[in-house]
Structures are given as structure tokens and as C-alpha cells.
Amino acid sequence: MNAVHPPGLYRHLDEMTPWDDRLQVLEVISVTDEAPQVKTFTFRSDAQAWFRYKPGQFITLELPKAGGPLLRTYTLSSSPSRPFSISVTVKAQAESIGSRWMFDYLKPGDRVKADGPSGEFSHHNHPAEKYLFISAGSGVTPMMSMLRWMHDCAPETDVAFINCARSPEDIIFRKELQLIGSRMPALSLAFLVEQRSNRETWSGLLGRINATRLQLLAPDFLEREIFCCGPAPFMRTVRAILEAAGFDMAHYHQESFCAPAVEEVPAPFSTTERTAPAAEAFLLRFSLSGVEASCPPGETVLQAARAAGVRIPSACEFGLCGTCKVKKSSGEVAMSHNGGILDEEIAEGFILACCSRPLTAIEIEA
Known part of the structure; x- marks a missing residue:
């Protein structure tokens, strides 16, 4: 018996609107x-939209976990x-609450809200x-996104692809x-595992990445645009190998969802600063909630909202993922982000609540 599909399920691309970077609902x-x-x-x-993003974005x-999203x-x-x-490809670590919930409960037909796409880790930004x-x-997930794009759109691209794993x-x-490797003539594919199975x-x-193995698997690595993603110790190792080899690190890019290290420089001490009264808090108005609050100097909009x-x-809460993007109707803030918001969005009045600190009274659409 032929399957019965809901009306309007199959539409041409030009009949659909593109998925944007506002909150969306996805169906598994x-x-x-x-x-x-x-x-x-x-x-x-x-909403039967098509997806427009850069390969490598997130x-x-x-x-919708019980007890709160x-x-x-x-x-x-x-x-x-x-x-x-x-698609997202998820590894469920023993301590990962979100990924474990997805493994246990998320199934075809379920719907989840999503925000994005975001991120600058893409070969489209570094031709x-x-x-x-x-x-x-x-x-490997952002690398797979970029390689799939190359396979579909630029199969002659010269790529050395090194993937490391614990076991085969x-x-x-x-x-x-391996299938893509048979169809992309300039793709050099290498796997490196720590132990046999x-x-x-x-x-x-067998073994871990080091200078000798990198030279063996990509002899001309000094001439390549390099993208790296993996556990933090792995990326530190790769970076150290490249720096020791004299690689131009302007051509090195890594994906990380950890907050960047910030070097704190102690402010010069003075008697005036010690005895100065605390600065007044700024008034925040959340127009959609009808709530007014005060934000002490140095606190973020997100902290005040909570x-x-x-x-x-x-x-992420350090200006990378863009999830806390809100519209600022009035007032001024100091915002220091890590790529989670576009210049045109800032021009439209959007801010990232996690890394925006009021400079005046402000009104937020939240």
C-alpha cells in the first residue's frame, strides 16, 4: 500500500521561505x-522552511525536559x-544531561524549539x-558538514582529513x-586510533596525534588552512605542534564552546577609589513581561533579568551561541561578545543579554 503523505509536504524550494536565526520549531x-x-x-x-546556513555552524x-527546559x-x-x-550528531557522555535526555526520549515526530544558526567556524569564512x-x-561534526558541502558543490577541493578516535x-x-574519499580525487583521508579493537x-x-604523525599524514600542512575541533586537551596539543613547527597561526581555526580565557589586570589602587560611594544601579524595563528591575553597575542584562x-x-553565557539575543528598545549598553550576534542585528537594536552591561536606563523586549 502506498504511504499517504500530508498535503503540502512536498514543495519546491522557491515555494518555501528560508529558516532564519530567530527561534524556530523543528520536527524530528x-x-x-x-x-x-x-x-x-x-x-x-x-513551518516548512528550508535551511540556510554556513557549513560548520551550530x-x-x-x-523540553521535565522540571524545566x-x-x-x-x-x-x-x-x-x-x-x-x-542534523546534529550527538555523543552521550556519562555526565551529559541534555544528550542523555535526547537519547532516551527524542524520537521521530517530536518537536523541539531551536535557535540559530550561529558561529564563524566555517571554511566559507576562510577560502x-x-x-x-x-x-x-x-x-568531527563541523568537519563533516564542511566536507559534505565540498563533496556536493566543490568535489575537486584539496582536503587533508585527519580524524582521531579511541578505537576503530x-x-x-x-x-x-570512505565513500566520499572514493569520489573526491583530492581528498586525503586518514584515521588515527589509540587502541585496537x-x-x-x-x-x-595507532597512537595519538604528534608532530611526526602530522608530518606523515599531511606533509604540506604548513601550506594549508587548518580547522581543528575536539576535546580541549586535543586542541591544545594540535596548537602546540603547529606553533613549534612555525605555522602561521592566522590560518588556524578551532571550534570550542568553552569560554575564552580572560587575563584580569588588577586596577591601580587609590584612596579615592576606596572611599568613593557605590555607583547607582540602572533601571531596566522588560516591556513584554511588564517588569521593572535595577541592574547594579557591572552586572549583565541576563543577571538582572534572572x-x-x-x-x-x-x-553558553559568554557571547558565542546567540541564544540570549533580545531586542533593546531604548538605552545604551556595553556589549563584548564572541561572534554570537551579527553587525546588522546590532544595528537593528538587538543585544546579547549575557554579555551586555547597561550604561543607562534601558528597555528590553522580554
Whole structure:
């Protein structure tokens, strides 16, 4: 019997509007096992929109967990060259609440809210003649997004692709990568695993990335635009290898959802500062909630909103993911972000609540 599809399910791209970077609702259409404790969740737009983003960007999912929603940021593993759906590939660590919830409860037909896409980790921002992608574990996801785009749109691209994993069965996307490797003539594909497996024979390289293995797998790495993603110790190792080799670090890019290190410089001490009265707090008005609150100097809009009981969604809380983006109707703020908001959005009056500190009384649409 032929399946019956809802009317309007299949539409031409020019009949659909693009998914934008405002809050959206996504419907799960498939859940796929990729490796032990790794699944790919594929979504379509609840509003029948098509997806426009840069390969390597990320979204923030609002997971409807009992007791209150969880906000979690995931890199898109899909490619914008296939615009009718998007995918995130998630590794469930023992301590990860959000990923575990997705594994246990998220199934086809379910709907979740999402914000994005965001992020600057994309080869579209750094065009080059040759690339080197170095990843470990689930850090392969943005590399897969970029490589899938190249496979669809620029299959002659010169790419050296190095993926590191604990064991052969932990290599995410292994079969697809090998298939792409057979179809991209200038793709050099290499896997590096830490230990052999009892489940399958392994004749490839063993060990961890180091200067010798990098030179072996990508002899011309000094000439390539390099993208790196993986656990923090892994990325520190790669960076140290490149710096020791004299690589021009202006051509090195890494993806990380950890707050950047900030070097605090102690302010000069003076008697005047010691005896000066505390500065007055600024008045904040949250127009949609009908709430007024005060924000002490140095505090962020997000901190003031929480203290006043006004909910502004947030995830990374250091200006990267863009989840806490809100419209400022009036007033001035000092905002120091890490790429989570576009210049045109700032011109329209949007701010990131997590990294904006009032300079005057302000009004926020929240």
C-alpha cells in the first residue's frame, strides 16, 4: 500500500521561505546510530522552511525536559547543500544531561524549539586553495558538514582529513567518509586510533596525534588552512605542534564552546577609589513581561533579568551561541561578545543579554 503523505509536504524550494536565526520549531524525522553512544538526530522545519546556513555552524536546542527546559548547543553535521533538513550528531557522555535526555526520549515526530544558526567556524569564512581538517571524537561534526558541502558543490577541493578516535568502532561517519574519499580525487583521508579493537581487525595507524604523525599524514600542512575541533586537551596539543613547527597561526581555526580565557589586570589602587560611594544601579524595563528591575553597575542584562524573575533563554553565557539575543528598545549598553550576534542585528537594536552591561536606563523586549 502506498504511504499517504500530508498535503503540502512536498514543495519546491522557491515555494518555501528560508529558516532564519530567530527561534524556530523543528520536527524530528529520523534518529540514526553512528557509533557507540553516538546518534544523529535529523530535523525538518515545522513551518516548512528550508535551511540556510554556513557549513560548520551550530544551533541551540531547547529540550523540553521535565522540571524545566534544557538549552544545549550542537554543531550541525549536515550540509546546507541539502537544504530540506538539518542534523546534529550527538555523543552521550556519562555526565551529559541534555544528550542523555535526547537519547532516551527524542524520537521521530517530536518537536523541539531551536535557535540559530550561529558561529564563524566555517571554511566559507576562510577560502583557501588547500585545507587540513583535524578532529577527534564528536569534534568531527563541523568537519563533516564542511566536507559534505565540498563533496556536493566543490568535489575537486584539496582536503587533508585527519580524524582521531579511541578505537576503530568509535570512528564517527567512517563508512560515509570512505565513500566520499572514493569520489573526491583530492581528498586525503586518514584515521588515527589509540587502541585496537576485539570487534574488528585494524591495520591503520595507532597512537595519538604528534608532530611526526602530522608530518606523515599531511606533509604540506604548513601550506594549508587548518580547522581543528575536539576535546580541549586535543586542541591544545594540535596548537602546540603547529606553533613549534612555525605555522602561521592566522590560518588556524578551532571550534570550542568553552569560554575564552580572560587575563584580569588588577586596577591601580587609590584612596579615592576606596572611599568613593557605590555607583547607582540602572533601571531596566522588560516591556513584554511588564517588569521593572535595577541592574547594579557591572552586572549583565541576563543577571538582572534572572534576579527579577524574567526568563531570557541562554546557553553558553559568554557571547558565542546567540541564544540570549533580545531586542533593546531604548538605552545604551556595553556589549563584548564572541561572534554570537551579527553587525546588522546590532544595528537593528538587538543585544546579547549575557554579555551586555547597561550604561543607562534601558528597555528590553522580554
